[in-house]
Amino acid sequence: MGAPCRPVLARRGRSSLLWPPLLLLVTVGALLKPVRALQNVTSQLFGAEAFGTLAAFGDFNSDKQTDLFVLRGENELNIFLADQNEPYFKPKVKLLLRDVVITSVVPGDYDGDSQMDALLTTRPQEQPDADLSIWIFWGNNQTLGRLYRRKYSLSSSTKQLRISLFSGECERQMYLNSV
Numbered sequence: 001m002g003a004p005c006r007p008v009l010a011r012r013g014r015s016s017l018l019w020p021p022l023l024l025l026v027t028v029g030a031l032l033k034p035v036r037a038l039q040n041v042t043s044q045l046f047g048a049e050a051f052g053t054l055a056a057f058g059d060f061n062s063d064k065q066t067d068l069f070v071l072r073g074e075n076e077l078n079i080f081l082a083d084q085n086e087p088y089f090k091p092k093v094k095l096l097l098r099d100v101v102i103t104s105v106v107p108g109d110y111d112g113d114s115q116m117d118a119l120l121t122t123r124p125q126e127q128p129d130a131d132l133s134i135w136i137f138w139g140n141n142q143t144l145g146r147l148y149r150r151k152y153s154l155s156s157s158t159k160q161l162r163i164s165l166f167s168g169e170c171e172r173q174m175y176l177n178s179v
């Protein structure tokens with residue numbers, strides 16, 4: 001007669017007892033080294049240009065890479081175009097407005113020419129209750145071109161504002177909602 005077979009269930013049961021401590025060790029090890037999981041990549045992304053306030057995202061130059069619209073100070077807009085090499089975002093377009101505070105940036109194609117434009121709302125410096133002005137800088141893929149500007153009363157009591165834009169022979173209606 002041969003040796004009695006060991007019950008398979010018993011072997012499985014013994015080896016399975018090793019897993020909880022192993023899992024615990026792996027989990028504790030991962031928790032003890034959180035620094036290795038996070039990295040500061042600011043310099044890789046922006047190099048020496050890492051300052052300002054991120055205002056909006058959009059693919060400004062239509063290369064399928066998301067670009068960044070960054071405000072510096074009260075009246076300067078920079079568009080950081082995505083790049084394949086470090087730093088991965090480079091300021092390529094700079095817009096400096098005089099005597100105003102930029103209150104919002106809304107990228108979009110407002111004249112339907114497939115080029116992303118930049119709509120800004122501004123108010124005069126040191127006049128927080130003044131009416132807002134709306135600026136649209138028409139995009140030319142890598143630059144911002146001619147300007148469309150009008151002054152509107154866009155106060156907190158204004159729920160919706162209709163803007164008519166003329167591009168060639170076409171008239172476009174745009175609606176802005178105040179929040």
Ligand SMILES: [Ca+2]
Binds near residue numbers: 061062063064066
């Ligand atoms: Ca892009």
Ligand SMILES: [Ca+2]
Binds near residue numbers: 114
């Ligand atoms: Ca456009």
